[in-house]
Amino acid sequence: MFRIKIIGAGQLGSRHLQALKGVKQPLDIQVIDPSEASLRVAQERYESVPSGQTHQISFSTSFDRTDTTDIAIVATNSDVRRTALESLFDASKTKLLVIEKLLFNQRADFAVVENKLAETGAKAWVNCPMRVMPVYEQIRANIAATPISYRVTGSQFGLVTNAIHYIDHVAHLCGCTEFELDTSGLDRTPIPSKRPGFLELNGTLVARFADGSRCEITCYPSGTAPVVVEIFNEKIRYIVRESEGKLWHSGESSKWAWLEQAAPIPYQSQITTEVIESLLSTGDCGLTPYATSVRIHLQLLDPLLELVRSQSPETAGYPFT
Ligand SMILES: NC(=O)c1ccc[n+]([C@@H]2O[C@H](COP(=O)([O-])OP(=O)(O)OC[C@H]3O[C@@H](n4cnc5c(N)ncnc54)[C@H](O)[C@@H]3O)[C@@H](O)[C@H]2O)c1
Known part of the structure; x- marks a missing residue:
């Protein structure tokens, strides 16, 4: 069973979560968001997806220390994204990440996270999905x-x-x-x-x-x-x-x-299904590699x-x- 975390379960995070229901590989999903209200809506949206696989799922307002995370989807807003990523890395070794745009509010955060990825051997992509439509x-x-x-x-x-x-x-x-x-x-x-x-x-x-x-x-x-x-x-x-x-x-x-x-x-609740299946089966996906996206973000x-x-x-x- 693959361990997946969704960090930030607001408007977009809850759509990523809905997409996980359709992933064919069995998943152990942990949804983390400090807002009980966001978690409730995310759970309702997940349960409203009619068909799909039976995955294990849990909802939490904070990070539990866990073994390796296979994939983390980080869908907070940009101002707290670096902190959320640091909490994730503190809680478990994470192999692959999908990170929402715009990446960060502070210029320094781009390099801090790049160094963290290099240090831990994690690979990350930024969710610019026109590339995979x-x-x-x-x-x-x-x-x-x-x-x-x-x-x-x-x-x-x-x-x-x-x-x-x-x-x-x-x-x-x-x-x-x-x-x-x-x-x-x-x-x-x-x-x-x-x-x-x-x-x-x-x-x-x-x-x-x-x-x-x-x-x-x-x-x-x-x-x-x-x-x-x-x-x-x-x-x-x-x-x-x-x-x-x-x-x-x-x-x-x-x-x-x-x-x-x-x-x-396609909706985000469809796109992420394919992205996650691709990451689980090949370790790669068609979204923007982190380093490429950093260059594009900073020039913008x-x-x-x-x-x-x-x-x-x-x-x-x-x-x-
Ligand atoms: N790639 C795309 O096509 C696309 C589309 C829409 C939105 N986005 C991006 O997604 C991001 C989120 O947008 P949204 O509309 O879902 O916002 P939102 O405010 O609905 O959701 C953000 C969620 O993050 C949670 N959060 C705050 N601090 C946190 C923390 N430390 N750890 C975990 N969760 C935390 C909040 O409680 C909230 O539920 C934005 O940066 C937005 O630009 C991307």
Whole structure:
């Protein structure tokens, strides 16, 4: 039986937990969250998944010392993530980790955790799941690591918390992780994030990649425009309307006629099933390796912090999650 821990069982942690129900290998699951309310909702959500395997499961507000943890999923918010990881490492030797984005609030935490992983021999991935979604993997096969134009537009979708997904996705599509961030199109005044205690920004963020790819993300401060993702190069164009589960593509092969295709976007409660099965059977998965994600996070977060500090010099760390 494999020992799995979920640390942080809030909105997203409870979806990861639901996904575990479908994992075909037998699991001993421990869910850890200081909030009784979160644990209760997580348990209800787990029990509401109709079918699935019979795993052992326990819920706890603190860490018990245990033997080896095969996989830990760390789904707290960014401000407590380093502490949560340290409690995990103190409680048991952990082999593999899936860590939520945005990783940390403090620049120093990125290296502290990297050193801890190296010291203990643990391997970690960051949950940027566009890399493992079949529809986006099909696009990647057709784009074939060429420089791309990538544009995201929509209303009030949480620009910073989601920018990591899109920039990570461009890095995956074009095979290049070096970029420069242009924050000149952002509104300079942050707004409260939908997650209490954190901030967000509106406006346009541009990442210019070293291979010539360009990622432009625009978040309108008002309105109801659904998020649309456009991915173009000189041979093919894609428009993905995730909320409708559809994409349109046009290219040389269709003489540039636009063709419609189903593009179902899986839920986290489905994605994690495959990620965990892959980690248990191969020790690897398609999410972003920790070291790669650290590079992408810092190139995104440092200029954003500079922008926030230009208005509020006292800002202590990255105020995003
Ligand atoms: N990868 C994705 O697609 C995706 C999607 C949504 C959210 N997220 C990220 O997931 C994170 C969590 O988001 P959320 O909406 O679930 O937040 P949330 O506030 O609903 O959940 C956070 C949970 O962590 C718990 N917690 C606090 N301190 C803890 C500790 N020391 N140990 C264990 N648990 C602790 C809280 O009690 C809470 O239940 C955010 O960073 C968010 O950006 C990622």
